[in-house]
Amino acid sequence: MDVIAEGDPGFKRTKGLMNRNATLSQVLREAKEKEEIRTSNEVTVETDKKTHYGLLFDEFQGLSHLEALEMLSRESEIKVKSILNSLSGEELETLKVELEQLKEAFSLAEFCEEEEEEKKGKKYHPRMDQEVSDQAISRE
Numbered sequence: 365m366d367v368i369a370e371g372d373p374g375f376k377r378t379k380g381l382m383n384r385n386a387t388l389s390q391v392l393r394e395a396k397e398k399e400e401i402r403t404s405n406e407v408t409v410e411t412d413k414k415t416h417y418g419l420l421f422d423e424f425q426g427l428s429h430l431e432a433l434e435m436l437s438r439e440s441e442i443k444v445k446s447i448l449n450s451l452s453g454e455e456l457e458t459l460k461v462e463l464e465q466l467k468e469a470f471s472l473a474e475f476c477e478e479e480e481e482e483k484k485g486k487k488y489h490p491r492m493d494q495e496v497s498d499q500a501i502s503r504e
Contacts, residue, residue: 444463447459448460
């Protein structure tokens, strides 16, 4: 068994710490409180960052990316319309079928439901619908 002597090098420093604070349990209590405060602050900062998507949208220039995607979409739509206008006959029909299949494959169910609700809300004329589909104009 080792006995701590007053001449040990670490004993003076430990004795100074113990004299400054009344008891070991008080030192432990203070350390626990400091740690709880630190962890609660870290948790609140992390949850604030995770839950606020608007900040992330601004931080990573989401608006400029969204505008770029809209421009790309418009350019692509113009290209598709010009190709459709240049074709006729059987080629046009096969391309329309392929485009419709692509549209169905990439459409989301929730957006389709919204479009159906919009169609129900508006008074649609069947002849007008037929003319628009014949001209390959998007119905927005």
